[in-house]
Amino acid sequence: MEKKRIFIVEDDPIIASDLEGILIDLGYEVCGMSHQPFEAKKKIEQLIPDLLLLDINLNSEIDGIDLATLIKNLNIGIIFISAFTDKKTVDRVKEIQPLGYIIKPFNEKEIAITIELVFNNVQKTENNNKQEVETGFVFVKTKNNLSIKISFEDILVVEAYDNYSFIHTVQEKLIVSYTLKDLEQRIQSPFLVRVHRTYIVNIKKVEAIHLNALIIGKHEIPIGKSYRDEVIKYFPTL
Numbered sequence: 001m002e003k004k005r006i007f008i009v010e011d012d013p014i015i016a017s018d019l020e021g022i023l024i025d026l027g028y029e030v031c032g033m034s035h036q037p038f039e040a041k042k043k044i045e046q047l048i049p050d051l052l053l054l055d056i057n058l059n060s061e062i063d064g065i066d067l068a069t070l071i072k073n074l075n076i077g078i079i080f081i082s083a084f085t086d087k088k089t090v091d092r093v094k095e096i097q098p099l100g101y102i103i104k105p106f107n108e109k110e111i112a113i114t115i116e117l118v119f120n121n122v123q124k125t126e127n128n129n130k131q132e133v134e135t136g137f138v139f140v141k142t143k144n145n146l147s148i149k150i151s152f153e154d155i156l157v158v159e160a161y162d163n164y165s166f167i168h169t170v171q172e173k174l175i176v177s178y179t180l181k182d183l184e185q186r187i188q189s190p191f192l193v194r195v196h197r198t199y200i201v202n203i204k205k206v207e208a209i210h211l212n213a214l215i216i217g218k219h220e221i222p223i224g225k226s227y228r229d230e231v232i233k234y235f236p237t238l
Helices: 013-025 037-047 064-070 087-096 108-133 180-186 228-234
Strands: 005-009 029-034 051-055 077-082 100-103 137-141 147-151 155-161 164-169 173-176 192-196 199-202 208-210 213-216 219-222
Touching: 005 013, 005 037, 013 029, 013 051, 013 108, 029 037, 037 064, 051 064, 051 108, 064 077, 064 087, 077 087, 077 108, 100 108, 137 173, 155 180, 155 219, 164 180, 180 199, 192 219, 192 228, 199 213, 199 219
Parallel strands: 005 029, 005 051, 051 077, 077 100
Antiparallel strands: 137 147, 155 164, 155 199, 164 173, 192 199, 208 213, 213 219
């Protein structure tokens, strides 16, 4: 099973190092760390981790809650880590609707239980969403507010584009106002598979494999390094 990828935002290097060690020991992948909120924002937008461990006090012009607001469109789960328990801070945190709140000083057991519960709840939500949308089609709004029916079978590639996504079908290319992570939950099908942080492909439409890329018509889709082991299982090769 692919390791869950976690990004740490913490201004204290000792605490950041402790968190990194704990997460690695628990079997998670620490895909990045930062102590500066604006640097963290850029890295998070590039990496799209599964979860953020986010300190509130970052000794900067903005704090962790402000950073969470700036990246809310990415729909990444957040666990705040802080020594603050005052009502003003808690009220601000409630607006963000984080998946958890760990109070400093913390220990490894608290980190382990909180993250395990978070991922367990996320998986249950995804499973429920999957049951709700197993229709085999979706309606997509076009520029003139017409909603057209798209069969999952007709989808070739779904491509991330900033805070939007392109859906490439047999007939056309459509842009939708959802991130790739959103679409991964909304368009559930056993043959629509995430193969890269910016691509989902219809594995039934793959015509060839060239080095680390899948060929679908005129599309050459790279296979992400962290996805390769799972993706290659769909294509038995002699």
